[in-house]
Amino acid sequence: MLERAEALGITTAFQRAEMMAACPIGAGQSGTCCKNCYMGPCRITKEGQVGVCGATMQTISARNMARAIAAGSAAHSDHGRDLAFTLLATAEGKAQGYEIRDVAKLWNVAKKYGVQTQGRSKEDVAKELALKGISMFGQQQGETIYIQHAPEKRQKIWKQVGVVPRGVDREVVDVLHRTHMGDDQDPEHILLGAVRCALADGWGGSMLASDFSDILFGTPSPNVSQVNLGVLKSDEVNILVHGHEPTLSEMIVAACQDPAMQEYARSKGAKGVNLAGICCTSNEILIRQGIPSAGNFLNQELALITGAVDAMVVDVQCIMQALPEVASHFHTKIITTSPKVKITGALHVEFDEHKALDQARELVKMAIDNYPNRGETMIPEQQSDLVPGFSHEYINYMLGGTFRASFRPLNDGIMSGRIRGVVADVGCNNPRTTQDATHNYLVRELLKNDVLVVETGCGALASAKMGYLLGDAAMEYAGPGLREICEAVGIPPVLHAGSCVDNTRILTVLTQMAAEGGLGDDISDIPAVGLAPEWMSEKALAIGAYCAASGAYVIFGTTSPIASDDVVQKLMTEDWEAKYGGKMEFVMEPEEILRKSLEHIDKKRAALKLPAWEPTRHGKSGDWRMEELFKLPVEARAEALYGTPIPA
Ligand code: BF8
Numbered sequence: 001m002l003e004r005a006e007a008l009g010i011t012t013a014f015q016r017a018e019m020m021a022a023c024p025i026g027a028g029q030s031g032t033c034c035k036n037c038y039m040g041p042c043r044i045t046k047e048g049q050v051g052v053c054g055a056t057m058q059t060i061s062a063r064n065m066a067r068a069i070a071a072g073s074a075a076h077s078d079h080g081r082d083l084a085f086t087l088l089a090t091a092e093g094k095a096q097g098y099e100i101r102d103v104a105k106l107w108n109v110a111k112k113y114g115v116q117t118q119g120r121s122k123e124d125v126a127k128e129l130a131l132k133g134i135s136m137f138g139q140q141q142g143e144t145i146y147i148q149h150a151p152e153k154r155q156k157i158w159k160q161v162g163v164v165p166r167g168v169d170r171e172v173v174d175v176l177h178r179t180h181m182g183d184d185q186d187p188e189h190i191l192l193g194a195v196r197c198a199l200a201d202g203w204g205g206s207m208l209a210s211d212f213s214d215i216l217f218g219t220p221s222p223n224v225s226q227v228n229l230g231v232l233k234s235d236e237v238n239i240l241v242h243g244h245e246p247t248l249s250e251m252i253v254a255a256c257q258d259p260a261m262q263e264y265a266r267s268k269g270a271k272g273v274n275l276a277g278i279c280c281t282s283n284e285i286l287i288r289q290g291i292p293s294a295g296n297f298l299n300q301e302l303a304l305i306t307g308a309v310d311a312m313v314v315d316v317q318c319i320m321q322a323l324p325e326v327a328s329h330f331h332t333k334i335i336t337t338s339p340k341v342k343i344t345g346a347l348h349v350e351f352d353e354h355k356a357l358d359q360a361r362e363l364v365k366m367a368i369d370n371y372p373n374r375g376e377t378m379i380p381e382q383q384s385d386l387v388p389g390f391s392h393e394y395i396n397y398m399l400g401g402t403f404r405a406s407f408r409p410l411n412d413g414i415m416s417g418r419i420r421g422v423v424a425d426v427g428c429n430n431p432r433t434t435q436d437a438t439h440n441y442l443v444r445e446l447l448k449n450d451v452l453v454v455e456t457g458c459g460a461l462a463s464a465k466m467g468y469l470l471g472d473a474a475m476e477y478a479g480p481g482l483r484e485i486c487e488a489v490g491i492p493p494v495l496h497a498g499s500c501v502d503n504t505r506i507l508t509v510l511t512q513m514a515a516e517g518g519l520g521d522d523i524s525d526i527p528a529v530g531l532a533p534e535w536m537s538e539k540a541l542a543i544g545a546y547c548a549a550s551g552a553y554v555i556f557g558t559t560s561p562i563a564s565d566d567v568v569q570k571l572m573t574e575d576w577e578a579k580y581g582g583k584m585e586f587v588m589e590p591e592e593i594l595r596k597s598l599e600h601i602d603k604k605r606a607a608l609k610l611p612a613w614e615p616t617r618h619g620k621s622g623d624w625r626m627e628e629l630f631k632l633p634v635e636a637r638a639e640a641l642y643g644t645p646i647p648a
Contacts (some may be wrong), residue, residue: 062187072542077205088130097357139167165200202546230383243315251360296458311367418481421601427532480619524551524581533557560586
């Protein structure tokens with residue numbers, strides 16, 4: 001696709017990253033450029049230098065980090081807020097096309113929020129729940145409701161350190177205020193505010209987003225789908241949905257499945273309507289409805305360069321401003337829909353949940369009407385099958401079954417050493433490094449080391465493209481112990497848990513593992529690591545901060561926004577580890593990320609007094625072992641199995 005782009009004179013993020021060297025002083029690379037007032041910008045290039053107001057390198061670096069975390073928290077949590085309003089409108093019967101699809105989840109979430117369910121209609125319960133959810137954003141005092149569902153020990157730590165979040169909006173405003181010129185100047189204290197803000201997202205807005213999405217659109221469970229540019233079809237109308245919110249895209253799914261729309265497409269000479277996604281909007285409809293994905297963040301321009309996309313409908317976040325320019329070389333329509341997002345050169349059809357289904361039909365019709373304008377296309381053949389949809393509810397269920405759902409088998413697997421530990425590989429693509437390469441390398445190596453991998457966001461789609469989200473392809477790499485567990489339970493060793501807001505599902509899994517027993521009594525005790533090896537977005541920093549403050553060791557790759565400042569690096573590692581039991585580190589070399597992850601897992605195993613992981617100790621049973629054995633002559637097989645030759 002890059003060759004085609006070059007031939008057509010189109011630039012992509014891949015070329016732009018080469019042409020545009022990253023500013024060595026700015027917030028992106030070393031974090032010591034201060035633009036928070038207009039006496040500057042002050043660019044601090046060496047220790048001892050200060051800004052016009054006297055701000056030190058440490059203060060500037062911590063401020064930039066805190067502001068990025070606040071922006072990331074705002075983006076994720078605001079997505080949650082919109083879902084709360086959609087739930088309210090649905091409960092009131094004012095949201096066209098929406099319904100409460102998962103009543104069991106509604107009941108569970110209502111219980112968490114202290115909403116009475118007995119004798120009440122689902123609409124009544126959903127209305128009270130939605131109102132409580134909405135009020136959480138503006139909550140001025142106390143703690144967000146979800147905090148009470150963290151392990152008890154964790155809650156005590158947060159109280160002791162003073163980072164229990166109030167409402168999301170309050171914490172975001174707090175960080176913006178304290179990082180204004182002339183306010184908080186102590187780097188440790190600035191980061192304390194940033195952590196509280198991130199926790200308001202992780203144990204607040206983002207967790208709400210996953211819960212309320214499940215209520216409206218169904219809790220994900222495994223399905224089979226496809227990923228990569230090959231999901232586009234040369235003889236059908238191709239519509240891509242891109243961004244993050246499931247609200248409008250779920251209605252577009254419904255509109256595309258309408259036989260009248262398919263018939264309309266045929267009237268225009270197409271064989272039908274083909275819907276696919278990009279980024280996390282894609283993940284949302286992939287994990288629930290099995291709608292194929294055209295790929296992750298760096299696939300967005302490549303998809304347009306096929307010339308086969310009749311409309312790309314975007315909502316919020318991770319949408320490149322370059323899209324209308326790329327689309328201008330083809331017939332493709334770029335359509336923005338969020339009241340928060342307009343892009344020069346794109347059409348704008350503002351989303352209104354009260355008439356969402358009508359709008360979705362209108363958008364699908366626009367794409368169909370555009371099909372006859374399509375010129376020459378070039379669609380790569382590449383596509384892979386995948387099994388997405390491992391929500392925390394499903395992981396719990398698959399391990400124990402309907403009547404005894406539990407995390408016991410997973411905990412036992414870790415305790416016995418069959419599973420060395422768990423790694424969450426999440427986050428973006430970044431054109432400063434080869435697309436997907438670090439995700440893929442780490443997943444393969446972790447599997448070989450008997451590490452169970454859980455993924456979300458663009459990391460999950462990177463694995464999907466390689467076929468790692470299917471049993472067989474991933475099992476090729478899985479170590480014998482991990483393989484044994486996966487075969488016994490019937491799961492792939494790489495689990496797709498959802499979009500980026502769904503990282504909170506991983507917090508829930510870790511909390512439930514801690515509650516199950518045998519792996520300590522807090523998230524920080526579990527042999528687990530979080531990785532964002534190709535990150536680029538502020539949301540990734542917010543996720544990293546709430547995971548670290550929840551007790552996890554989090555490693556970011558590719559680039560470090562605190563590279564030039566040792567003090568802030570120390571604060572986010574040594575100081576955070578002492579305070580929260582988790583830390584956040586930036587490590588550039590993939591091999592080093594792997595080494596540090598395994599070292600941390602082994603350190604946690606030792607602290608729990610679990611047997612040290614041994615690569616060949618397990619795996620002497622299971623299909624793989626039997627296949628190997630059946631390749632042997634019968635005498636050797638008997639000897640291997642029973643230790644004695646076959647009796648004559
Ligand atoms: O929220 S992983 S590039 S698409 S920010 Fe964006 Fe990063 Fe992808 Fe999803 Ni998350």
